[in-house]
Amino acid sequence: MNDHINKGNMLGKTGIAKAIGGFKPNYIRLQEPLEGPESVMYSFCTGCGNILEQTQKGVELLSADIDQQLPDNLSDVFFQTASCSCCDGTNKAVSIVEINLRG
Numbered sequence: 001m002n003d004h005i006n007k008g009n010m011l012g013k014t015g016i017a018k019a020i021g022g023f024k025p026n027y028i029r030l031q032e033p034l035e036g037p038e039s040v041m042y043s044f045c046t047g048c049g050n051i052l053e054q055t056q057k058g059v060e061l062l063s064a065d066i067d068q069q070l071p072d073n074l075s076d077v078f079f080q081t082a083s084c085s086c087c088d089g090t091n092k093a094v095s096i097v098e099i100n101l102r103g
């Protein structure tokens with residue numbers, strides 16, 4: 001089951017990152033084109049600072065428990081999570097954040 005592409009692990013790195021927390025998203029980086037053929041949007045983990053690419057399935061899983069609506073254009077937003085599959089965080093908080101470079 002692969003719901004996302006873990007960029008941090010693409011070079012064969014394994015292991016779980018510590019969810020230190022407090023990471024801030026790089027909005028410029030989150031505007032770059034997605035690389036995975038099935039990727040539909042990014043997610044960013046404030047626990048470990050990892051940026052992941054989410055497939056449609058991953059998006060459905062992440063948006064299942066939140067009230068926020070996804071916009072039609074998924075490239076305008078990313079999921080911000082407090083933990084992810086690459087770190088040992090246990091906080092399941094998820095929100096949809098708008099990428100706004102003009103504001």
Ligand SMILES: [Zn+2]
Binds near residue numbers: 088
């Ligand atoms: Zn993480």
